[in-house]
Every structure is written in structure tokens, then in C-alpha cells.
Amino acid sequence: MDLKTLGQTVIKYGAPLLGTAIGGPAGTAIGQIVASEFGGDLNAPDDLANKIITDPNARVKLAEIESNQKVQLQNIAMQMAKNDLDAQTQQLQIAAQDTADARKNNVQSKSIMPEIISFLVITGMFGCIWLVSMYKQDSVDHDVLYMLFGSVSAAFGSVIQYWLGSSAGSKVKDMMIQSKK
Incomplete structure (x- = not known):
């Protein structure tokens, strides 16, 4: 014990x-x-x-x-609750900084890979939606298809987060960075 x-x-x-x-x-x-x-x-x-x-x-x-x-x-x-809240806040700040760093790196490197990956993920998302709604599945296909759909949905959310940001302020900041280049 x-x-x-x-x-x-x-x-x-x-x-x-x-x-x-x-x-x-x-x-x-x-x-x-x-x-x-x-x-x-x-x-x-x-x-x-x-x-x-x-x-x-x-x-x-x-x-x-x-x-x-x-x-x-x-x-x-109260201290335990504050510590939990601080840890969650720190995790959110790390995630936000990670996204900001990725955007900054994309602006600096002028790479087209984020656009290509985003296109593939968005196409995959709509492909999965089409498959789920139109394709008649047996029990094995059903499980695999829904696992694929879940994975693509998570990636789709990341793409949306990357391009649209977490707030309007983030979008304005990105536009300011781009206009200075």
C-alpha cells in the first residue's frame, strides 16, 4: 500500500x-x-x-x-489545485510556442512543404468522409476505416490550428511578420 x-x-x-x-x-x-x-x-x-x-x-x-x-x-x-493548473498552463504555452515556432520557421525558410502536407491531409480528410458515407464496409473494413478516419481527423485539426492559429491576435502577428519580409 x-x-x-x-x-x-x-x-x-x-x-x-x-x-x-x-x-x-x-x-x-x-x-x-x-x-x-x-x-x-x-x-x-x-x-x-x-x-x-x-x-x-x-x-x-x-x-x-x-x-x-x-x-x-x-x-x-489549494496548492495542489494551483500546481495542477500551472502544469496545464505550461503545457498549453509549450504547444502554442511550438506552433508559433513552426509558423516562423515556415516564413523564414519559404518551404512549400507545409502547403503540400496540408493539402494531403485535407484531401485525406474528405476522402475518409466519402469512404465512410459511401463505401459499404464489412466488420474488418469498418474498424480499419474508422481508425484511419480518427487519425486523419487529428491531423486535420493540427492543419487547421497551424494555418488559422489559436486566436485573431496570432493571425495578425503572422501577417505583420509576412509584410516585413
Whole structure:
């Protein structure tokens, strides 16, 4: 058993903030408080979970710990949510920068490959739509065709994202870059 599973056990006994904190990044600190209350060792989470399960006063003890640590637990929960949001924001920024770099590279290199690839993907998209709507498929063809359609659809979305950008501001920026060349 790990701290996350121990946290789930604590949640089952009516202490959701406490259980969430144990299962999160501050799990060791909060887990030590629980371990000392139940006379267990945090390094042996199975044994500690068993002590919680077999203790007839477990709900009361966990509620008391949660009550005493409520502000700290809420701060930990908020920090965890902020960290998740920061990580998602960073991923979106990386994706946006990647697209911007690809556009910039295309303008500088004057390559026609993005246009050729885009044409092929768009043609493939409409070809897949035609095949799905017109071609009578058996069970094997059906699965393969829909896998192909899913892959081409994802590529189609990337082509649209590349050429149209994520916002009007991005389009204006690209036009300004092109006009300076």
C-alpha cells in the first residue's frame, strides 16, 4: 500500500480533506500526524491502514485531526489545485510556442512543404468522409476505416490550428511578420 491508498482509506472514514492531503504531495507530513495518533508507522502504510480500520474510534480521531488541521489541509488542497493548473498552463504555452515556432520557421525558410502536407491531409480528410458515407464496409473494413478516419481527423485539426492559429491576435502577428519580409 502507498500513501495514496492510505489516503483513500482515511477518506472512507469520513475525513476527505485529510485523506486528500495524505494522497498528495504533502502526504508525508500529514501522514505522520495520523500515524502518531493511531500508534502506527508511516513507512508501513498497510499496518497503519489496518490500525485505522480496526480502531472503533477511528472516525472521531480522524475528524479531530481534520478539524485541528483544517486550515492547513485547505491550503494544501489549494496548492495542489494551483500546481495542477500551472502544469496545464505550461503545457498549453509549450504547444502554442511550438506552433508559433513552426509558423516562423515556415516564413523564414519559404518551404512549400507545409502547403503540400496540408493539402494531403485535407484531401485525406474528405476522402475518409466519402469512404465512410459511401463505401459499404464489412466488420474488418469498418474498424480499419474508422481508425484511419480518427487519425486523419487529428491531423486535420493540427492543419487547421497551424494555418488559422489559436486566436485573431496570432493571425495578425503572422501577417505583420509576412509584410516585413
